[in-house]
Amino acid sequence: METFDTIIVGLGAMGSATAYYLSQQQKVLGLEQFTVAHNLGSSHGETRAIREAYFEDPVYVPMVQRAYDNWSHLEKKAQTSLLKQVGGLMIGPRNSLVFRGAEKSAIEHNLSHEILDAQTIKQRFPFFSPRESMYAVWEPRAGVLFVEKCIEAYIKLAQEQGAQLHFSEEVLSWNATEDGVVVTTTKGKYRAKKLVLSAGAWMTNLFSALEKHLNVERLVQLWFNGSKDHHLCPVNIWEYANNCFFYSLPDIGEGIKIALHHSGQITTVQNLNRDICEKTDILPVQKLIKTYMPHVNPEVIKSSVCMYTNTPDGHFIIDNHPQHKNVWVVSPCSGHGFKFASVIGEIITSLITTNTTPFPLECFSIKRFSL
């Protein structure tokens, strides 16, 4: 049986980044059930937002700052453009999570930002039509990452560094041994000292105790044609009603992407409906467009179904398996993890090789689930 230092299960966002960092120091095997940068998981649809004034919690700010550096490093290594910075607007009423949270992170971490009222938003971004009671935190460093290209870059570089990455090979099970793990796939068995589980929405197939703590949410990404000014569109996230969110990302060639953030159907990977329903998927977004982005042509030009894997508190899991210290769990990411892949890959590598990281990981601990 071939033996590795570390086996990584799942080569999506977290797994590909981990393969890149870990293969600089170790003999790595990566196992992926589908193809490179496929469209069946959580990491497809051209773009993902990256933003610094993090409304979810200020604890993410130092991590996202490191992530920016690491994406820039990846662009240089891969000699390709992976990130377009266009600025960002976090929009909502004064007391909304999005506005209040973004302002809190900006102040706590001394980030460059401006507070805009509805009138100013309209003047500066004429394609938006916020309600009079809405405000925005403007942050200049927000942008979009080219999601599939990022994964392709990590995969290619990891392979060049010597990582063995197998595609179309599903992991069926893993067993902890005294000094490591044995992994069984559809094609064979492999041994390693450490195991990284970065299986995204499939995580509970490999770690069933998480089942009652995670849910898989179906989200639909829709693309529309904007007005001629829309190339100036920043990343924009709206809390349009209490705890109801949508966002749009700028047109990078295929149209403006608009989607709900949460409010999706809770499902399972096995039962995921990949068909688009006019009434439940498209109409709610068209209503939002009519109110808040009236210059967007409401005819859908492209669509794609994707999955969030949510924890109850919306934070990630980045931790050891509670019973097996050689096993690391690095997804799910509750629908906001992609931007962090470049730092999470580095963190896991550091934890595996030195047992240290400069980042506080308490809020990502698996202990919060009392497994």
Ligand SMILES: Cc1cc2nc3c(=O)[nH]c(=O)nc-3n(C[C@H](O)[C@H](O)[C@H](O)COP(=O)(O)OP(=O)(O)OC[C@H]3O[C@@H](n4cnc5c(N)ncnc54)[C@H](O)[C@@H]3O)c2cc1C
């Ligand atoms: C519509 C949508 C919009 C989003 N927008 C943003 C955003 O703007 N900004 C942001 O930061 N984040 C965003 N996210 C969240 C982000 O994309 C995800 O958190 C992140 O991509 C998840 O990465 P992952 O590696 O955990 O999962 P994935 O990238 O899905 O990778 C998991 C991989 O594991 C493989 N796998 C699973 N089980 C097995 C097995 N048994 N054997 C072999 N392989 C296996 C899967 O095939 C898959 O490739 C969004 C997500 C969605 C769905």
